Amino acid sequence: MKIVCSKNDLLAGVNIVMKAVPSKTSMPILECILINAEDGEIKLTVNDMELGIETKVKGNIEEAGMIAIEAKLFAEIVRKLPNDDITIDVSDDLKVKITCQKAKFDLIGLDGNTFSFLPDINKNESIYISQFSLREIINQTLFSVADNDKTKILTGELIEVNGSNLRVASLDGFRISIRNITLKEEFGNVKVIVPGKTLSEISKILTGGLEDMVNISFTENHILFEFDNTVVVSRLIEGEFFKIDKMISNDYETKVKVNRNELMSAIDRATLLAKEGNIKPIILNINDDAMNIKMNSFIGSMDEDVDVDKEGGNLVIGFNPKFIIEALRAIDDEEVDIYFVNSKSPCFIKNEELSYIYLIVPVNINTNVN
Amino acid sequence: MKIVCSKNDLLAGVNIVMKAVPSKTSMPILECILINAEDGEIKLTVNDMELGIETKVKGNIEEAGMIAIEAKLFAEIVRKLPNDDITIDVSDDLKVKITCQKAKFDLIGLDGNTFSFLPDINKNESIYISQFSLREIINQTLFSVADNDKTKILTGELIEVNGSNLRVASLDGFRISIRNITLKEEFGNVKVIVPGKTLSEISKILTGGLEDMVNISFTENHILFEFDNTVVVSRLIEGEFFKIDKMISNDYETKVKVNRNELMSAIDRATLLAKEGNIKPIILNINDDAMNIKMNSFIGSMDEDVDVDKEGGNLVIGFNPKFIIEALRAIDDEEVDIYFVNSKSPCFIKNEELSYIYLIVPVNINTNVN
Numbered sequence: 030m031k032i033v034c035s036k037n038d039l040l041a042g043v044n045i046v047m048k049a050v051p052s053k054t055s056m057p058i059l060e061c062i063l064i065n066a067e068d069g070e071i072k073l074t075v076n077d078m079e080l081g082i083e084t085k086v087k088g089n090i091e092e093a094g095m096i097a098i099e100a101k102l103f104a105e106i107v108r109k110l111p112n113d114d115i116t117i118d119v120s121d122d123l124k125v126k127i128t129c130q131k132a133k134f135d136l137i138g139l140d141g142n143t144f145s146f147l148p149d150i151n152k153n154e155s156i157y158i159s160q161f162s163l164r165e166i167i168n169q170t171l172f173s174v175a176d177n178d179k180t181k182i183l184t185g186e187l188i189e190v191n192g193s194n195l196r197v198a199s200l201d202g203f204r205i206s207i208r209n210i211t212l213k214e215e216f217g218n219v220k221v222i223v224p225g226k227t228l229s230e231i232s233k234i235l236t237g238g239l240e241d242m243v244n245i246s247f248t249e250n251h252i253l254f255e256f257d258n259t260v261v262v263s264r265l266i267e268g269e270f271f272k273i274d275k276m277i278s279n280d281y282e283t284k285v286k287v288n289r290n291e292l293m294s295a296i297d298r299a300t301l302l303a304k305e306g307n308i309k310p311i312i313l314n315i316n317d318d319a320m321n322i323k324m325n326s327f328i329g330s331m332d333e334d335v336d337v338d339k340e341g342g343n344l345v346i347g348f349n350p351k352f353i354i355e356a357l358r359a360i361d362d363e364e365v366d367i368y369f370v371n372s373k374s375p376c377f378i379k380n381e382e383l384s385y386i387y388l389i390v391p392v393n394i395n396t397n398v399n
Numbered sequence: 400m401k402i403v404c405s406k407n408d409l410l411a412g413v414n415i416v417m418k419a420v421p422s423k424t425s426m427p428i429l430e431c432i433l434i435n436a437e438d439g440e441i442k443l444t445v446n447d448m449e450l451g452i453e454t455k456v457k458g459n460i461e462e463a464g465m466i467a468i469e470a471k472l473f474a475e476i477v478r479k480l481p482n483d484d485i486t487i488d489v490s491d492d493l494k495v496k497i498t499c500q501k502a503k504f505d506l507i508g509l510d511g512n513t514f515s516f517l518p519d520i521n522k523n524e525s526i527y528i529s530q531f532s533l534r535e536i537i538n539q540t541l542f543s544v545a546d547n548d549k550t551k552i553l554t555g556e557l558i559e560v561n562g563s564n565l566r567v568a569s570l571d572g573f574r575i576s577i578r579n580i581t582l583k584e585e586f587g588n589v590k591v592i593v594p595g596k597t598l599s600e601i602s603k604i605l606t607g608g609l610e611d612m613v614n615i616s617f618t619e620n621h622i623l624f625e626f627d628n629t630v631v632v633s634r635l636i637e638g639e640f641f642k643i644d645k646m647i648s649n650d651y652e653t654k655v656k657v658n659r660n661e662l663m664s665a666i667d668r669a670t671l672l673a674k675e676g677n678i679k680p681i682i683l684n685i686n687d688d689a690m691n692i693k694m695n696s697f698i699g700s701m702d703e704d705v706d707v708d709k710e711g712g713n714l715v716i717g718f719n720p721k722f723i724i725e726a727l728r729a730i731d732d733e734e735v736d737i738y739f740v741n742s743k744s745p746c747f748i749k750n751e752e753l754s755y756i757y758l759i760v761p762v763n764i765n766t767n768v769n
Contacts, residue, residue, distance in 0.1 A: 102671065102698065109668045132668055136699035298479045298502055301472065328472065329506035 030094025030119040032066045034086055036112050036129065042073045042086035043104045045259055048230040050100045051077040061097035062104070063144045064117065066090045074147065075100055078264075080227050081147045082234075085258040095141030098125060106134055147262050150253050152246035156190055156216045160237030160256060163245075166197045166208040167232040169359040169385065174225035175201040185222040185266040187273070188252070192216065198273055199225070204352050205273055205388040206359065219247050222270055227252070227263035234259065277386060281368035281377070283341035285320055289365045292322075293357045295333045299324035300350045302331055310347035310392040315339060315369070324350070346372040347394030356387035400464025400489040402436045404456055406482050406499065412443045412456035413474045415629055418600040420470045421447040431467035432474070433514045434487065436460045444517065445470055448634075450597050451517045452604075455628040465511030468495060476504055517632050520623050522616035526560055526586045530607030530626060533615075536567045536578040537602040539729040539755065544595035545571040555592040555636040557643070558622070562586065568643055569595070574722050575643055575758040576729065589617050592640055597622070597633035604629065647747075647756060651738035653711035655690055659735045662692075663727045665703045669694035670720045672701055680717035680762040685709060685739070694720070716742045717764030726757035 043062065051059055054077065063074040071090060074083040096119045107115065110129040118126040119138060127134040167186075175183035187198040192215045198207040231254055235243060243256040254261040296311055302324050303309040314321040319334040346369060356378050357365065368377040372391060379386040413432065421429055424447065433444040441460060444453040466489045477485065480499040488496040489508060497504040537556075545553035557568040562585045568577040601624055605613060613626040624631040666681055672694050673679040684691040689704040716739060726748050727735065738747040742761060749756040 105671045106668070109664070109671060111664070131705070132665065132701070132703040134668075134672075134699060134701045294479070294481070295502065298476070298504075301475045301479060302504075329504060331502070331504045333502040335501070 030064070030066050030096055031092040031117070032064070032071055032088050032090050033114050033116050034071065034088030036107065036110055036115050038087045039115055040107050042084045042258075043107050045084045045234050046073045046075040046082045047100060047104050048234055049075040049077055049080045049082040049261075057099070058097060058139055058143050058145070060100055061139055061144065062100040063095060063097050063141055063146075065095040065141065067093050067095065074144070076145050076147055078145060079224065080230065080264075081145075081262045082230075083147055083260045083262075094119060095144075096123065096125060097139040097141050097144050098136065102136070147260065148251065150246065150248055150251055150262065152253065153248050154190075154217050154219050155244055155246040156195070156212060156219075157242045157244045158195065158210070158212060159239045160235040160241045160243050161239045162210060163243055164232045164235045166195075166210055167228045170197050170199050170206040170208050171225060171228055171232070172199075172355045172359065173201050173204050173206040174199045176225075181266055182222055182268045182270060184226075185224050186228055187270045188219070188221050188223050190216050190219040192218075198270075200271060200273065203349065203390050204356070205276060205386070206356065207273065207277075207386040207388075209384050220270070221247055221252060222266040222268065223252050224263060224266055227261070231261055234261075276388065277377075278370075281341065281370055283315055283339065283344045283369040285315060285340075285367050285369075286338040286364055287320065287335060287367065289357050289360060289363060291335050292320075292365075293354055295322045295335050296350050296354055296357075298333070299331045300354075302326040302328045303350070304328070308349060308351075310394050311350040311353065312345065312347045312394055315344045315346075317343065341369075344369050344372060345394070346376070347392040348376075348389060349392055352389045356389060359387070360385060400434070400436050400466055401462040401487070402434070402441055402458050402460050403484050403486050404441065404458030406477065406480055406485050408457045409485055410477050412454045412628075413477050415454045415604050416443045416445040416452045417470060417474050418604055419445040419447055419450045419452040419631075427469070428467060428509055428513050428515070430470055431509055431514065432470040433465060433467050433511055433516075435465040435511065437463050437465065444514070446515050446517060448515060449594065450600065450634075451515075451632045452600075453517055453630045453632075464489060465514075466493065466495060467509040467511050467514050468506065472506070517630065518621065520616065520618055520621055520632065522623065523618050524560075524587050524589050525614055525616040526565070526582060526589075527584075527612045527614045528565065528580075528582060529609045530605040530611045530613050531609045532580060533613055534602045534605045536565075536580055537598045540567050540569050540576040540578050541595060541598055541602070542569075542725045542729065543571050543574050543576040544569040546595075551636055552592055552638045552640060554596075555594050556598055557640045558589070558591050558593050560586050560589040562588075568640075570641060570643065573719065573760050574726070575646060575756070576726065577643065577647075577756040577758075579754050590640070591617055591622060592636040592638065593622050594633060594636055597631070601631055604631075646745075646758065648740075651711065651740055651747075653685060653709065653714045653739040655685060655710075655737050655739075656708040656734055657690065657705060657737065659727050659730060659733060661705050662690075662735075663724055665692045665705050666720045666724055668703070669701045670724075672696040672698045673720070674698070678719060678721075680764050681720040681723065682715065682717045682764055685714045685716075687713065711739075714739050714742060715764070716746070717762040718746075718759060719762055722759045726759060729757070730755060 059077050065072045071086045071088045115129045123138045125136045125138045189196040193212045195210045246253040309326045312323040320337045323332040375388045375390045429447050435442045441456045441458045485499045493508045495506045495508045559566040563582045565580045616623040679696045682693040690707045691704050693702040745758045745760045
């Protein structure tokens, strides 16, 4: 195999596929990038069996072929080469020569035939959505995916299509994050659970705007994202997602409308008194004048009144401050509405159109109130 | 004590004195910031006994007094308060109330009388230099200070004044970095060893330009930096510095003039093949056509020709690549001259005026040359 690519084109492609390189594995081939120069196309692929990414790179194929090269080293070499044409020349015995201007690297590659290619996908159902919107709804819900995998389903996000409605949701046992978005066309019905890691990586390589579309296809076991010159394939998580509709209620006893930034800053300040590993609840005391934010710890205490428009009765309720801040951070609105039932029931931060719903379970503060 | 300061003024002062907060100590008072509001001045002080910093902050003293507060917590609180006036109100029983707009923090302080104030300094000799120049010569030599303290002297830098010449030097057993600078006036003779940590912190808080001066005073045991509203006092390291003049030689057999960026980039690329913890030498092969840069490791090999103007004989010599890169990075010149004697003797990177001299000891490459 012998190809010539500009450094910038090659680096752009490498940066995309690198997102699928696993951090640790016992199989060297999974840590490789496959360069496949056949049929007039140069394709880069990384596949760790859960998540696979393939992207096309512009360049000249002087001799067709393929080679697998340790991905991190190859990426570093491309990054540090001068801004000029890079030639990759592979001999029959897998010796790889990378040259650019006067710099020459000699490496040993792995046989491309031992590489796990992306699976062939029989698309059952497809939708399309702007890269911008998909990136947004991922980032606005991904934070409440559970990061351990005791319950595998919780490490993924629900992606559900019903006609023109796309719903993305995650929950970790303490909170639920839901985003609804209206698609430009009617599609069928789909309900899958996508690994959080896949969505995290997809959101990093989807750099396009509102006009740049991404096609999403679904099969029994896989989800496929296609955009620009790139294909991302991920395994789905098997099983049935929690029935989140049953967890959502529209009843409330107290509703407050509050400036999002003010509330977020006040809670952020209060958490200074909770040292790491010693999570203290933030106590919201909703009274006739304001919502008082209070934090007590062995370090000291903090309190601050935040102006609110209140509807309904007074209430004292405690929360893990991180959960409130993460939900508020995922919202763009200047003002948010928070709905409460009582000090033992979850609160809901949601808008009228229900384009977002954040449910947060409170903390028992009987022993914490002074 | 009761004072009112604007958030910005208070934060600027806090950020300066925080540089003296030790990372770990068994004495809580050493991790504190002292707020001293007396004689119409508000002073912030942090002192870990090796390095002490004091700075004045604008503000109103409503009631004179002083208090010591845990520095990191206080800094975080000031940072996260709204951009408005901050009131610090201390009761006789050391309760500290910090308020800003509607936010209120209640903390417990420590008695200011238990704080270690900065030592009184009897200045023997003083010089002055621009903040810019001092910051530059520190950053251009500090990287070769030894970071362990088996030989305490090596963890400091030599600062030597002879009339109008200021020399700063550090060495770590493998290399020596020397900077000479001409002061605007004649001063006396001084020769001290200043802890690397002190110089590192000083270089971070010296943000002024060529017109902003810093006064440096010396005593038997201390060095004192005075600039703007800030005083920094550091203990000196006792002992006699190595006789670096005897280590510097002007003889050479081979001299090359090379583009600094080209050489730095080539070596930087080559080090990709040396994984951490497995330092491989970079081999320079100076021949009639060019200087060839070569690196061999179990990962692969890299080589690259760099154009040079050569004077003298051919030479093959090996170096720890990091040492060459750090020296080149500390130089601003587009081209540098490197002087060699033979493959066992140190090389010198220096200019004609000797405003910089970087000595680097080679690595034995007999077993490494292919």
